[in-house]
Amino acid sequence: MSASMVRATVRAVSKRRILPTRAALTLTPAAVNQVRMLLQDKPEYTSIDSIPFARYPLRKWNCIAITNTPGKPRNKRNPSSNLTKSTSERHIPTMEQKTIINFGAGPAKLPQSVLCQAQKELVNYGGLGISVLEMSHRSADFSKILSKTESLLRELLNIPDNYKVMFLQGGGSGQFSAVPLNLIGLKEDKCADYIVTGTWSEKAAKEAEKYGKVNVVHPKLDSYTKIPEPCTWNLNPAASYVYYCSNETVHGVEYNFVPETNGVVLVSDMSSNFLSRPVDVSKYGLIFAGAQKNVGCAGVTVVIVREDLIGHTLNECPVVFDYKVQASNNSLYNTPPVFSIYIMGLVLEWIHNNGGTAAMETLNKQKSSMIYDIISSSSGFYVCPVDEACRSRMNVPFRVGKKEGDEALEKKFLEGASQRGMIGLKGHRSVGGMRASLYNAVTVEDAEALATYMKDFLKEHQ
Numbered sequence: 001m002s003a004s005m006v007r008a009t010v011r012a013v014s015k016r017r018i019l020p021t022r023a024a025l026t027l028t029p030a031a032v033n034q035v036r037m038l039l040q041d042k043p044e045y046t047s048i049d050s051i052p053f054a055r056y057p058l059r060k061w062n063c064i065a066i067t068n069t070p071g072k073p074r075n076k077r078n079p080s081s082n083l084t085k086s087t088s089e090r091h092i093p094t095m096e097q098k099t100i101i102n103f104g105a106g107p108a109k110l111p112q113s114v115l116c117q118a119q120k121e122l123v124n125y126g127g128l129g130i131s132v133l134e135m136s137h138r139s140a141d142f143s144k145i146l147s148k149t150e151s152l153l154r155e156l157l158n159i160p161d162n163y164k165v166m167f168l169q170g171g172g173s174g175q176f177s178a179v180p181l182n183l184i185g186l187k188e189d190k191c192a193d194y195i196v197t198g199t200w201s202e203k204a205a206k207e208a209e210k211y212g213k214v215n216v217v218h219p220k221l222d223s224y225t226k227i228p229e230p231c232t233w234n235l236n237p238a239a240s241y242v243y244y245c246s247n248e249t250v251h252g253v254e255y256n257f258v259p260e261t262n263g264v265v266l267v268s269d270m271s272s273n274f275l276s277r278p279v280d281v282s283k284y285g286l287i288f289a290g291a292q293k294n295v296g297c298a299g300v301t302v303v304i305v306r307e308d309l310i311g312h313t314l315n316e317c318p319v320v321f322d323y324k325v326q327a328s329n330n331s332l333y334n335t336p337p338v339f340s341i342y343i344m345g346l347v348l349e350w351i352h353n354n355g356g357t358a359a360m361e362t363l364n365k366q367k368s369s370m371i372y373d374i375i376s377s378s379s380g381f382y383v384c385p386v387d388e389a390c391r392s393r394m395n396v397p398f399r400v401g402k403k404e405g406d407e408a409l410e411k412k413f414l415e416g417a418s419q420r421g422m423i424g425l426k427g428h429r430s431v432g433g434m435r436a437s438l439y440n441a442v443t444v445e446d447a448e449a450l451a452t453y454m455k456d457f458l459k460e461h462q
């Protein structure tokens with residue numbers, strides 16, 4: 001807590017009514033952020049008693065007011081003497097927002113400290129007088145953001161020097177096209193092997209068919225609830241690459257192993273489990289991931305590619321997807337998603353400060369086991385259709401009431417969850433049921449809240 005904060009008196013103001021005995025002081029955005037930052041990792045604080053004279057439970061805050069200018073002596077007779085009176089700045093988002101737990105599949109929950117930091121810096125980034133939203137992508141300041149983001153990523157994933165890192169637009173779906181456009185020409189046959197274990201790898205394989213021959217290495221699965229035994233895969237040694245999606249967001253199928261390709265270049269869509277666990281990048285030719293699950297907000301897609309695979313692009317490849325062009329321009333061939341890269345930088349810093357990918361993995365195991373354990377011990381009340389060997393730590397799909405889901409109970413489950421502030425639990429529209437997404441920013445406490453609710457709901461309806 002800074003010295004100026006200690007001298008502040010903070011009071012609750014409900015529904016824009018200011019207590020009549022005192023005038024309210026407008027909090028500057030920086031002050032609001034300081035209060036937030038002070039309290040964000042302290043769930044044990046239910047009031048702001050640590051700041052003298054304040055005695056109001058946080059939950060009641062609709063906005064907060066400060067009755068004396070921080071750092072100046074209090075004027076008890078005329079507390080408004082030090083006040084600024086702009087009403088436009090007086091109201092800040094209610095703290096009630098923070099009782100919401102977002103289990104959405106993406107865009108998904110971001111760490112609270114990242115949001116606060118972004119808010120703090122939104123209007124005036126680093127004292128420059130402008131926002132990152134307004135910053136030239138060719139400015140020295142953005143260049144710092146870009147290189148900091150890249151070096152954090154390199155450090156977190158221990159990316160070898162012979163790999164390029166790019167920050168592109170177009171999302172995961174953009175890469176469904178960019179991967180074949182750049183890599184299918186690696187070998188003369190222009191063919192690629194695809195392991196299709198869910199919606200996203202299916203879409204990627206379909207897109208690749210436009211640019212070359214696609215071999216799905218196993219018979220089509222009748223349901224996306226398992227990974228076919230690797231010994232049954234019909235891999236083609238002449239393939240330019242082998243492609244798989246390491247976590248299928250819709251179906252909740254995740255690989256707990258790296259596919260063996262016998263020397264053929266391995267490509268992975270890690271959009272929904274990126275940085276949720278350590279990865280040996282050297283085993284891959286290319287990894288891509290949209291940021292909006294574990295590492296930031298929508299708008300930026302990270303592509304990590306081994307240098308020797310660059311430069312085999314098909315003629316019809318749009319220039320913005322050409323890895324050679326983007327890598328040699330350091331992702332600045334055209335305007336990159338400046339703000340999304342900045343947010344990713346903040347999230348990477350947060351991951352770094354919280355123990356890196358190994359620590360994320362520990363937490364992700366803990367959170368997902370908590371939910372899977374309830375499902376397994378519910379005597380069929382909750383059902384997860386996915387094989388135990390490939391159940392996702394990121395997206396836990398389940399039905400309520402019976403195997404194929406009891407529609408009325410599932411509706412009730414969602415309503416009850418929503419009453420407890422839990423959102424985003426509805427399964428993907430293509431599969432129905434429930435799905436709890438437990439990305440990096442979802443805390444153990446968030447998962448515990450869901451676990452408690454699931455137990456209560458089970459007791460009530462079994």
Ligand SMILES: N[C@H](C(=O)O)[C@H](O)COP(=O)(O)O
Nearest residue numbers: 171172173174249271272290
């Ligand atoms: N959103 C998908 C997923 O859930 O895994 C997939 O990565 C496609 O990504 P885009 O929506 O960014 O195209």
Ligand SMILES: O=C(O)CCC(=O)C(=O)O
Nearest residue numbers: 105106249250427428429
């Ligand atoms: O819900 C998901 O699995 C991701 C959402 C998505 O990207 C989509 O449905 O297009």
